[in-house]
Amino acid sequence: MSFRWDIIVEYAPFLLKGTLLTIGLSVSSILIGTFLGLLIGLGKIMQNKALAFPFYCYVTVFRGTPLLVQIFLIHFGIVPLFTGETNAVAAGVIALSLNAAAYIAEIFRAGIQSIDKGQMEGSRSLGLTHTQTMIHVVLPQAFKRMIPPLGNEFIVLLKDSSLLCVIAAPELMYWGKAMGSQYFKVWEPYLACAFIYLFLTLILSFVLNRLERRLKTG
């Protein structure tokens, strides 16, 4: 049995299309997930326990249930409930964003709470409000510490986007599977996918490393 390069070449346009969608899904989910994660993280550390409780529940539910289950629920349940039809790409972005938001919320919470409380006191003693202190003193310092765990989370999210092939979102893994079932092949499609995912995560970690170094000196 020989390795059939020709079917990879044949499928290259589809794999490329899939890769672009994977990038699109991941980038939009990273952006939305980070934004939601910041809000949920801030929500979780509110002094008022009653107000913080819904955010606490959110993290518990989304961290405590499998992403695959969330994808099915959102794809077959929630999206049709609102639009009357299924939409794999929309469901994919929603599921990935909501799931990542739970983890990112924890990263933000830990980052904020890792800042010495003397920073808050120093700033408040000068007459800055709690919000001003967060914006100018606590968050800038917390962000630096959050970059390595955030980078991890982004890489996990990028790889987890492959799960969306089960709801037929035409991303990279979807085309890999299509190629595998057309030719009854294992190595060609899945190794091709693996290399592309590896390439994408390498680029992502390179970008994050650069960002981390720039923030360190700046």
Added chain:
Amino acid sequence: MIKIENLKKSFGDNEVLKHVSAIVSPQEVVVVIGPSGSGKSTFLRCINQLETITAGHIFIEGLDTTDKKVNINKVRTEVGMVFQYFNLFPHKTVIENIMLAPLKVRKVSKEQAAQKGIDLLKKVGLAEKANAYPDSLSGGQKQRVAIARALAMEPKIMLFDEPTSALDPEMVGEVLEVMKQLAREGMTMVVVTHEMGFAKEVGDRVIFMDEGYIIEENIPSEIFNRPQQERTKAFLSKVL
């Protein structure tokens, strides 16, 4: 200038301040001494309400700052504070540390804030460090920057919470010197410290605290030479 009435503060079941009343007059330097755990730092932190007080009233220039309607942020702009561990902002340069509150709270122009910052750095002898980051400074320098940062808001009162306790011995002098200069200029100051020399030399009045009470207060020469209370005598015999 500051009037404290029946101040009480508990952390859970632990009553740290039990019935504390005191008055600080304008331009007065009040030094608070006492063993660790006596509540003296908590007492100081209650004045600008970094600690929420359990009961009692604190009047600053006649205004009851414990009143829920009073904007505590506004009060804090008039009450500067210097901490044991400096609490400088490590991601900002020295001059940015000093400029932050004037820019964001007083809303002065950038030029004005920078000019004020440079003047204050000159005053504490650190003008050449304006663009350095706090991490590159010695402890004594950090504390002088922290003093300059508090002064940038032009407070009417300055609170010092053991400002020299975290410093190497050879750096204590430079910080005390800045504080003495402030006292000479007529700043109203409340200083929690273990520096008995400073208390004697600069203090107008010394308050001795123990177990959440003010045990004794008097002018320094009386407290140090003729303490009235047994606990004061016991404490002073250990530290002098």
